[in-house]
Amino acid sequence: MAGEVRQIDLWFNPNPEPRLSAEPLGLLARTLHSPAIFEPYRNPVTADEIRDCVLKLLVIFAELRREARRQQTSLAESNQPRLWILTPTASAPLLEGFGATLEVENWGEGIYPLSAQWRSAIIVIHQLPWTRDTLWLRVLGRGQVQEQAFDELEQLPPGNPFRGNALMLLNRLKANLEMNPNLNQEDRDLIMRLSPLFDQQLEEAKLSGLERGLERGREQERREAIASLLEARFGPLDDELNAILDRMIRRPSSELMPLLLQLSRQDIIDRFQG
Incomplete structure (x- = not known):
């Protein structure tokens, strides 16, 4: 039986010769130093959804290994993507069930890496501190957290290299929402x-x-x-x-x-x- 088609929300490969520094993106920039898969959730992520995300990652690992064998090369650890699951909130039992633990000294509050070999982490957006460093992740939150991020985005100077792109993407989101006849x-x-x-x-x-x-x-x-x-x-x-x-x-x-x-x-x- 053919396997179910699984789509990745966002796959990022860093440009080896970037035209802009990613540092103004703060904490988000740290997730972009190597290939990355982003799976954002508007509602709190469930255990089944986390397992689906990890399954996508394992399928990608297997395909990369097959490609390396075809080309008779080795697959470097740095070329394997890291999975980032973004959720507004997550319960302590859910995080504990997947062995996701805080590494405050490395990532600060709100980032819960799984065991190292899984190359995965859960970002609990509403636990992130309200600082400029986390702005580009808090924009993906909900309610008061997201509204605060929008306020901060409005206050960025027009010359900020990422402000214009963020506004365009948010305007696209607005247009998509307006086309939905069943808005809550x-x-x-x-x-x-x-x-x-x-x-x-x-x-x-x-x-x-x-x-x-x-x-x-x-x-x-x-x-x-x-x-x-x-x-x-x-x-x-x-x-x-x-x-x-x-x-x-x-x-x-x-x-x-x-x-x-x-x-x-x-x-x-x-x-x-x-």
């Missing part, structure tokens, strides 16, 4: 909290030259400006948005800019299709 109250509250971050990013995008690009009048500059603003709102452009760019660049900027800033993705498509 927590999701609706999250959308409301993300809205000021969205407005902030759009304002920064305009000030950084997107609006000037629309005003210059050259077709390629207008196209790039419109595409950048759409990406800031909705993420990478798909076929539907790319198909309407030619129609959009013909509109006066005074008419187009309010539509780009205010309409939903589907409203924009409906407005410029046909």
Whole structure:
């Protein structure tokens, strides 16, 4: 019987020649020094979910060993990924059951490595100290912990190398949530909290030259400006948005800019299709 298809949430391989230092990411940067698998959970992780994550890791180990044998090379320990399971909370019995223990001297509060040979750790986000060092992990929390992280993110200077990307990803999360017809109250509250971050990013995008690009009048500059603003709102452009760019660049900027800033993705498509 064929095995169940298992998908990894995020697999990270460090760039051997990075253009930016990861150090501003604080504690998160320490997880990026070697290949890593990230499995984040919105709700508290269960024992079955932890076992599923570990199973994915074991499958990857087996595949890497097979590939090494095919190439007649050895598999270095440093090339084997480490598993990071992110959960808002976790009970003491759950952590104890997997042999996950604090290593405060190495990682501080909230990080629970399993036994060394498992190359795995559980990050309990709501136990992390509220410091700049943990900001990029606390953004993935819930409730008050996440709201505090959003407050800190808003206060970062515009020149922070990771701030813009974080805002774009959060805006993408907002857009995805808004497309869900079955939102619960927590999701609706999250959308409301993300809205000021969205407005902030759009304002920064305009000030950084997107609006000037629309005003210059050259077709390629207008196209790039419109595409950048759409990406800031909705993420990478798909076929539907790319198909309407030619129609959009013909509109006066005074008419187009309010539509780009205010309409939903589907409203924009409906407005410029046909």
